[in-house]
Amino acid sequence: MEKRELLYEGKAKKLFTTDDQNLLISEFKDDLTAFNGAKKSSEAGKGALNNKISTELFKLIESKGVPTHFVGMLDDNHMLHKRVDVILIEVIVRNIATGSLSKNLGIEDGKVLPFTLVEFDYKNDELGDPKLNDQHALILGLVDYQDELDKIRRMARQVNDILKPYFAEKGLNLVDFKLEFGKDKEGNIILADEISPDNCRFWDMETGEKMDKDRFRQGLGGLKVAYEEVLNRILGAK
Ligand code: C5P
Incomplete structure (x- = not known):
């Protein structure tokens, strides 16, 4: 699954459409913000760590019966998930x-x-x-x-x-x-x-x-x- 159009850019992630209208791709950014954006920085590799941690936790939560938007981790910085x-x-x-x-x-x-x-x-x-x-x-x-x-x-x-x-x-x-x-x-x-x-x-x-x-x-x-x-x-x- 590949990224198409940028739908939205948030503080920690970019959201892209895909060829499937029911699926989106999140790109986890290295940007760090706090205090509603008043404090900003960046840490190389932070996005990939959050993608990997989120992937493991979504899998765990799904396996225990709580529905999530998670579909799969595509690569270090990209997660495929349902559109909600x-x-x-x-x-x-x-x-x-x-x-x-x-x-x-x-x-x-x-x-x-x-x-x-x-x-x-x-x-x-x-x-x-x-x-x-x-x-x-x-x-x-x-x-x-x-x-x-x-x-x-x-x-x-x-x-x-x-x-x-x-x-x-x-x-x-x-x-x-x-x-x-x-x-x-x-x-x-x-x-x-x-x-x-x-x-x-x-x-x-x-x-x-x-x-x-x-x-x-x-x-x-x-x-x-x-x-x-x-x-x-x-x-x-x-
Ligand atoms: O700042 P506060 O004590 O309300 O944060 C409670 C929890 O919610 C913390 O784990 C914080 O990381 C998280 N939080 C967040 N995004 C926000 C506010 C809080 O992830 N906008």
Whole structure:
């Protein structure tokens, strides 16, 4: 399958059409952005690492019965996937408090939450991705029915139930992550986008070391080494 027209360029990926109207190709870029694009950089090889990590995680999630847009990895930087109508909700799943949760609500950084928290943010750069409740999402028409929000929340928890123990076995705490969903041509809600250290937080269980994009956000350095380590741990335990 080959790339045809550029459909859209986002911060971390370019999206291309293919000869099949139901399939698209994502090209994973080496660009890094944080704080809604205010901080920018690039790291050679980062895109390929995220493509490989996402590929493994989508395969795992599919194998456990959660439908995703993943079709196949084409080469280092390209993934073939189903075309979906993207639902403009960023679904944030949290096991441990940090980041904006600690900042906004004053919950101690590193506190294990009494239960898994699922939050919705409006995927809208201009507005700075504000928090949404279900009524906001329905009023904005981001989905048609409350049932769909319930389904998205249920699927997000299922993904957490798959990934949290999987990473724990590899010595990584899955602190939090962001998922995106879309509707396929039959109108089914499926998992889309990517699952990588760009949109997950991983803390090493022994050292507490951050193995994700916080290395860039917080200027810690060593981003590529950390992403490589995440991939190696995924591949190592296959
Ligand atoms: O910044 P915050 O604490 O809200 O991030 C929660 C999780 O969602 C983190 O894993 C972060 O990487 C991810 N996230 C993301 N894209 C955003 C906002 C958050 O991938 N626009």
